[in-house]
Amino acid sequence: NAGVTQTPKFQVLKTGQSMTLQCAQDMNHNSMYWYRQDPGMGLRLIYYSASEGTTDKGEVPNGYNVSRLNKREFSLRLESAAPSQTSVYFCASKGAEAGEKLFFGSGTQLSVL
């Protein structure tokens, strides 16, 4: 059981480049999330998808777009990367059967030069 799988694990971009971070979960969870983690700031919610077909903004959505491709997959896109988007990105999922518990992927370390 893989849980939450994120790709890639590391990425370096130049300012202005675009890329998509992929996330898939195999736990049949309804809700999926994208967080970014920066030193001293904890985890901040970028976007979430409460269920297949819906997406909503979190605390820091600017500069990002998301797609809930199906129940398993939730991608995060940076259309024009900026140095301020250098961060570690985590995908997470939650299902009703697990109560309020969030399960995280192992993260994507992104550097924008």
Added chain:
Amino acid sequence: GQQLNQSPQSMFIQEGEDVSMNCTSSSIFNTWLWYKQEPGEGPVLLIALYKAGELTSNGRLTAQFGITRKDSFLNISASIPSDVGIYFCAGHINDYKLSFGAGTTVTVRA
């Protein structure tokens, strides 16, 4: 922005010591969660608290949901080297959104 204030930001602890960290908020939360993150990994759930006053243990870890529903603490008893990591508190804003504290970085002196 951040709704949860977590302290201390970091701590160095002696192996065998008992330590405590806490989280406070100006808002009421219905659920408090404590996560641990090890280097290169995502956070892993340690303890979930669902009722005010609830005290829950997971091995050497004990967490409590404050009576006012605006705070929670986590205790680690008899620290060991593998307790190293970043500990995050989190609380539910609504059914879907979770707000995280900034984390407490724990380093153990052998």
